[in-house]
Amino acid sequence: xxxxxxxxxxxxxxxxxxxxxxxxxxxxxxxxxxxxxxxxxxxxxxxxxxxxxxxxxxxxxxxxxxxxxxxxxxxxxxxxxxxxxxxxxxxxxxxxxxxxxxxxxxxxxxxxxxxxxxxxxxxxxxxxxxxxxxxxxxxxxxxxxxxxxxxxxxxxxxxxxxxxxxxxxxxxxxxxxxxxxxxxxxxxxxxxxxxxxxxxxxxxxxxxxxxxxxxxxxxxxxxxxxxxx
Numbered sequence: 001x002x003x004x005x006x007x008x009x010x011x012x013x014x015x016x017x018x019x020x021x022x023x024x025x026x027x028x029x030x031x032x033x034x035x036x037x038x039x040x041x042x043x044x045x046x047x048x049x050x051x052x053x054x055x056x057x058x059x060x061x062x063x064x065x066x067x068x069x070x071x072x073x074x075x076x077x078x079x080x081x082x083x084x085x086x087x088x089x090x091x092x093x094x095x096x097x098x099x100x101x102x103x104x105x106x107x108x109x110x111x112x113x114x115x116x117x118x119x120x121x122x123x124x125x126x127x128x129x130x131x132x133x134x135x136x137x138x139x140x141x142x143x144x145x146x147x148x149x150x151x152x153x154x155x156x157x158x159x160x161x162x163x164x165x166x167x168x169x170x171x172x173x174x175x176x177x178x179x180x181x182x183x184x185x186x187x188x189x190x191x192x193x194x195x196x197x198x199x200x201x202x203x204x205x206x207x208x209x210x211x212x213x214x215x216x217x218x219x220x221x222x223x224x225x226x227x228x229x
Contacts (some may be wrong), residue, residue: 011038011083011207016217018168018177019202021099023225028099030202031173035090042083046206048076055092056082092173093203101201102225103128103193105149112149117141119220120201127184128193128224133158135185155185162189165221180219187221195220 017032036046048054054076068081083089104116105128112130115138117123123141128149130136135158136149164187168176180187184194197218205212 009039010211010213011036011042012213012215013037013205013207014215015200015203016174016177017093017200017203018173018180018219018221020165021101021202021220021222023102023223026098026100028095028097028101028202030093030095031169032093032177032203033090033174034093034203034206035088036083036206037086037088038083039086041085042207044208045080046078046082048078048204048206050076051095051097052076052204053094054078057090057092095203099202103195103222104146105224112136114146115141115149116146117143119143119195119197121197121199121218124196124198126193126195127152127155127188129158129188129190131190133188133190135188155183157185158188158190158192159185160187160189160192177217177219180221181217191224193220193222193224195222 014035015032017030019028019030021028069079071077071079101119103126104118105112106114106116107130112128115126115128117126120143122143123138125137125139126141127135127137135152135155137152138147138149141147168180168187180194181196188194197220198216200216200218202218202220205214
C-alpha cells in the first residue's frame with residue numbers, strides 16, 4: 001500500500017526516439033529506447049505490433065519471477081513478467097513501416113517562407129534546409145497548422161553528410177538523439193529537415209494511453225518529398 005499512497009496508480013512511460021522519414025518512398029525507420037515504470041504489477045502487459053523489434057534490457061540480479069510470457073497470436077503481447085511493481089523495464093526498439101506523414105513547404109523568390117505540419121503531432125521546433133543548404137526554422141507549430149519559416153541565426157547552413165547520419169545508427173542511440181537535437185545542422189543535408197515533436201506518432205505506446213503519464217523525446221529526420229538528394 002505504501003507505493004500506492006506515495007506514487008498513486010499511474011504508470012509512467014519515457015521514450016527517446018529518432019525517425020528517418022523518406023517522404024518520396026513513404027518509408028519510416030525508427031530507433032530508440034522506451035522505459036516503463038508502474039507502482040503496481042501490470043495485469044495487461046505490453047502490446048506492440050509485429051513491425052516493432054523489441055530488445056529487452058534485463059539485469060541479471062533483478063528480483064522477481066525468472067519467467068516471462070510472450071503471445072504472438074494477434075500482436076506482440078508481452079503478457080506476464082515484464083512489468084513488475086516498482087521495477088523499471090527498459091527496451092531498445094526498432095521499427096520500419098510505410099508512413100504518409102510529411103511537411104508542406106512553400107517557397108517564394110528562391111527562399112522558403114512557410115511550413116505546414118503534417119507529421120501528426122505538434123512541433124516544438126523544426127529546422128528545414130533548402131537546395132543550397134540554407135537552414136530555416138519555425139517553433140510551436142500545432143498539428144495541421146501553417147507557420148512562417150525564418151532564416152535560422154544559430155545554425156544558418158547545413159553541414160551534414162550521409163555518413164554522419166548513418167553513424168547515429170551504429171552508436172549510442174540516446175547520445176545520438178541528443179546530438180541531433182543539439183546541433184541539427186551537423187547532420188542535415190540540402191532538402192532535409194529535423195523536427196522535435198511533442199508526441200510519438202512513429203513509436204507505439206506499449207501501455208494504454210489512458211491512465212499513463214508520458215515523457216517523450218521525439219526527433220524526425222526528414223527527406224522532403226520530390227527533393228531528396
